[in-house]
Amino acid sequence: GAVVSQHPSRVICKSGTSVKIECRSLDFQATTMFWYRQFPKQSLMLMATSNEGSKATYEQGVEKDKFLINHASLTLSTLTVTSAHPEDSSFYICSARDKTRQFFGPGTRLTVL
Amino acid sequence: DAKTTQPTSMDCAEGRAANLPCNHSTISGNEYVYWYRQIHSQGPQYIIHGLKNNETNEMASLIITEDRKSSTLILPHATLRDTAVYYCIVTDASSGNTPLVFGKGTRLSVIA
Numbered sequence: 001g002a003v004v005s006q007h008p009s010r011v012i013c014k015s016g017t018s019v020k021i022e023c024r025s026l027d028f029q030a031t032t033m034f035w036y037r038q039f040p041k042q043s044l045m046l047m048a049t050s051n052e053g054s055k056a057t058y059e060q061g062v063e064k065d066k067f068l069i070n071h072a073s074l075t076l077s078t079l080t081v082t083s084a085h086p087e088d089s090s091f092y093i094c095s096a097r098d099k100t101r102q103f104f105g106p107g108t109r110l111t112v113l
Numbered sequence: 114d115a116k117t118t119q120p121t122s123m124d125c126a127e128g129r130a131a132n133l134p135c136n137h138s139t140i141s142g143n144e145y146v147y148w149y150r151q152i153h154s155q156g157p158q159y160i161i162h163g164l165k166n167n168e169t170n171e172m173a174s175l176i177i178t179e180d181r182k183s184s185t186l187i188l189p190h191a192t193l194r195d196t197a198v199y200y201c202i203v204t205d206a207s208s209g210n211t212p213l214v215f216g217k218g219t220r221l222s223v224i225a
Contacts, residue, residue: 006156044151049212104156107156
């Protein structure tokens with residue numbers, strides 16, 4: 001199946017700093033990518049839909065000024081957590097679709113101290 | 114909101130078949146049934162999907178009832194590495210902008 005990569009896999013940062021997470025579709029082009037967040041013992045929650053060349057669409061309750069999404073090319077989307085706080089600590093997972101299936105990256109574990 | 118109902122957890126003996134049920138009584142005609150699983154601290158992994166016919170691949174079989182209101186994922190010979198949370202998701206696959214919406218899934222524990 002198709003491969004989606006994320007970088008970094010794990011990041012620890014201080015409160016107030018910004019963290020960028022990269023998501024790449026390695027063997028197919030994705031006009032649409034999705035960002036999810038998962039807290040411990042909970043299911044994946046959709047944060048936003050990232051569209052190549054246009055603004056992302058955010059789910060209700062997700063602050064677009066805090067979670068900046070840039071879908072610069074057909075194979076790369078980035079999520080920047082700005083002014084991170086401990087409550088932003090979570091497992092962030094990106095996803096990309098080909099014609100019939102949605103593929104997921106391995107996830108990025110963010111810990112904000 | 115997730116459109117499916119799954120048991121919270123199930124146990125299965127290693128080497129036996131694991132049968133995971135899913136109810137999706139409000140499924141519409143153009144919606145597919147997808148199954149993904151998530152092993153601890155990893156991203157979800159695609160397993161199988163179907164519209165109305167039963168499907169089989171190298172990982173699993175998917176049995177969809179004739180009225181499409183429920184389905185069963187079958188892992189024919191469960192191993193310890195199949196321990197994961199299994200998600201049944203109903204979605205219109207024709208739209209490239211439609212994301213998968215995850216419910217709580219079934220936590221499958223394969224026991225030696």
